[in-house]
Amino acid sequence: xxxxxxxxxxxxxxxxxxxxxxxxxxxxxxxxxxxxxxxxxxxxxxxxxxxxxxxxxxxxxxxxxxxxxxxxxxxxxxxxxxxxxxxxxxxxxxxxxxxxxxxxxxxxxxxxxxxxxxxxxxxxxxxxxxxxxxxxxxxxxxxxxxxxxxxxxxxxxxxxxxxxxxxxxxxxxxxxxxxxxxxxxxxxxxxxxxxxxxxxxxxxxxxxxxxxxxxxxxxxxxxxxxxxxxxxxxxxxxxxxxxxxxxxxxxxxxxxxxxxxxxxxxxxxxxxxxxxxxxxxxxxxxxxxxxxxxxxxxxxxxxxxxxxxxxxxxxxxxxxxxxxxxxxxxxxxxxxxxxxxxxxxxxxxxxxxxxxxxxxxxxxxxxxxxxxxxxxxxxxxxxx
Numbered sequence: 184x185x186x187x188x189x190x191x192x193x194x195x196x197x198x199x200x201x202x203x204x205x206x207x208x209x210x211x212x213x214x215x216x217x218x219x220x221x222x223x224x225x226x227x228x229x230x231x232x233x234x235x236x237x238x239x240x241x242x243x244x245x246x247x248x249x250x251x252x253x254x255x256x257x258x259x260x261x262x263x264x265x266x267x268x269x270x271x272x273x274x275x276x277x278x279x280x281x282x283x284x285x286x287x288x289x290x291x292x293x294x295x296x297x298x299x300x301x302x303x304x305x306x307x308x309x310x311x312x313x314x315x316x317x318x319x320x321x322x323x324x325x326x327x328x329x330x331x332x333x334x335x336x337x338x339x340x341x342x343x344x345x346x347x348x349x350x351x352x353x354x355x356x357x358x359x360x361x362x363x364x365x366x367x368x369x370x371x372x373x374x375x376x377x378x379x380x381x382x383x384x385x386x387x388x389x390x391x392x393x394x395x396x397x398x399x400x401x402x403x404x405x406x407x408x409x410x411x412x413x414x415x416x417x418x419x420x421x422x423x424x425x426x427x428x429x430x431x432x433x434x435x436x437x438x439x440x441x442x443x444x445x446x447x448x449x450x451x452x453x454x455x456x457x458x459x460x461x462x463x464x465x466x467x468x469x470x471x472x473x474x475x476x477x478x479x480x481x482x483x484x485x486x487x488x489x490x491x492x493x494x495x496x497x498x499x500x501x502x503x504x505x506x507x508x509x510x511x512x513x514x515x516x517x518x519x520x521x522x523x524x525x526x527x528x529x530x531x532x533x534x535x536x537x538x539x540x541x542x543x544x545x546x547x548x549x550x551x552x553x554x555x556x557x558x559x560x561x562x563x564x565x566x567x
Contacts, residue, residue, distance in 0.1 A: 224332030226298055227323040232330055234300040234368040235387020238307055239328070245296065245372040245384035252383030254288040254347070254373035260390035261285075262355075262367070267487045269437045269470075273395040274357035274365065275483075279314070284351040286371040286385060293373035293383070294337035295349040300330050304364035304391055314354025337376050347373070357394075366391045396481045399424035403454070407471045407490040411500055411553070411562045413462040414490050416471050420455050423448060430474040431459045437470045437487065464492050500551070504565035507542040509551075517555045524548055541566055 225233045231240040233247070261270050265279040274280060286295055301310040311329040313322050321334035331353060340347045349371070358365065367390045374382040405418035416431055426448040432440035449455045461471070469492065473485035501510045511534060519539065520531040529544060534553075541549075544566045551562045 223334055224298070224321060224323055224330065225296075226325045226330040226332060227321070230325055232300060232325065232328060233298040233370055234330065235370045236300060236302070236307070236368040236389070239300070239368075242387075244370045244387050245298070245382070249372060249374070249379045249382035249384050251380040252291075252293070252373060252375065254291045254293045254383035256286050256288045256293075256371060256373040256383050256385035258369055258371045258385045258388045259283075259285045259287075260367055260369055260388055262390065262392050263352075264487070265354075267437065267470075267489075269487060271392070273393050273484075275395045276357045276360040276362070278357045280355050280357065282353045282355050282367060284353065284369055284371065285348065286350075286373070287348040288346055288373050288383070290346065291373070292340065292343060292347050294339055294376050295371060296333050296337045296374055297351070297369065297371045298330055298332050299353070299367065299369045300328065301355065301365055301367050302328075303362060304366045310358050310362070310365055312356040312358050314356065316353070317351075320351070320353070337374050360394075362394060364391055364393045396483055399477065400426050400475055400483075402473075402475075402485055405473065405485050405488055407469070407488040409490060409492070409560060410460060411560050413460045414464040414469055414471070414492075415458060415460050416488070417456070417458045418473065418485070419457065422453070423450070423455060425477045425479065426450065427476045427478045429457060429459075430476065431461070432472050432474055433461055433464075434470040434472075434487075435465050435467065437468075437489075440470075440472060442474075464490070466492055500562050500564070504567045505541060506567050507540065509539040509541055509564070511537055511539060514553055514555075517553045519551055519553050521549050521551045524550075 225245065231243065233240065233243050233245055235242060235244045261283040262274065263269065263281045263283055264271050265281055271280065284297065284299060302308060303310060309328045313329065313331065316322055316331065319334055319338055321332055323330050323332055338349060341350045342348050368387065370384065370387045372382055372384045400423045401421040403419050403421045407414055407416050428448055429446045430442055431444045431446065433443045434440040443461050444459050446457050446459055468489050470487050470489045472487045475483050475485065515534055515536070517534050519534055521529050523529060546566055548563065548565055551564065553560050
């Protein structure tokens with residue numbers, strides 16, 4: 184009886200050991216399959232996410248199977264405005280952006296594989312507002328969730344100087360109003376492309392962007408252009424509702440803005456035209472945007488526009504009022520025309536010196552336009 188008992192226990196232990204060995208072997212096969220399947224994306228082939236999101240597939244990353252490499256990669260995420268290329272921390276619903284995924288290595292010359300996902304920061308609802316993927320990149324759907332992965336093969340580095348790095352730019356559009364904050368998750372791996380050993384998965388990273396509050400105003404256009412008095416920012420609205428003011432902000436790097444003036448809203452539901460002159464633009468490129476405030480204290484932002492100066496203001500015209508001669512600086516070779524208040528052209532020509540003789544003009548108010556290469560500025564002056 185005891186012998187039968189011991190034989191039963193021995194058989195049970197043997198069965199457990201066999202199952203254990205089989206399980207380990209199966210896991211090894213899965214990891215071996217990963218090495219073979221990564222050219223078309225781990226999520227697409229394994230059937231689960233590998234973006235590093237803690238709530239998705241138990242936070243699995245490429246490091247679940249790959250290791251042993253010495254490439255030392257690091258991953259960086261940025262969301263960029265499609266029009267200006269500037270980094271943003273908020274998205275406007277239904278507006279186009281680009282997600283920049285950058286991976287750098289301190290040594291070696293690897294190729295790159297990746298798994299990227301977007302989801303609501305709360306509840307983790309899938310956000311599939313990706314645009315058309317660039318060559319070598321695919322949008323895979325796995326269990327009702329979208330993962331952006333390499334297709335066909337691991338990607339070649341975009342630069343190897345001074346060390347290897349890979350930059351991926353993905354089209355993405357802000358989701359519908361009310362979606363709230365969105366978090367991007369990314370896992371990138373530097374790989375030798377031959378086996379699970381000798382690869383270096385980078386630590387998983389994520390980036391959260393908040394939904395911008397859209398105030399009830401429709402800006403039809405906004406531009407910045409050179410003017411004799413400084414940088415002229417002009418915008419017009421198709422409609423306004425409950426708007427308090429427009430705060431004009433200036434930046435020399437496109438990221439750090441400071442307020443340079445405020446224009447009150449006309450408080451009208453119809454179309455309105457606005458303008459503001461920044462009298463002290465800097466040399467180089469000047470960036471401008473509007474902070475739009477409503478009567479409830481909510482704010483939103485216009486798109487960023489820019490104008491470039493090679494030497495501060497475009498030019499100077501003095502004096503005003505003028506008696507006989509207008510003194511002009513930095514505009515030799517420009518075409519000019521002088522009109523009265525009814526639009527009659529009294530004088531025109533090309534500026535050949537630093538002076539324009541207006542002694543023959545009758546006393547009154549005039550407008551002078553100065554134009555070159557399609558760029559026009561206007562200047563009002565009084566003739567005594």
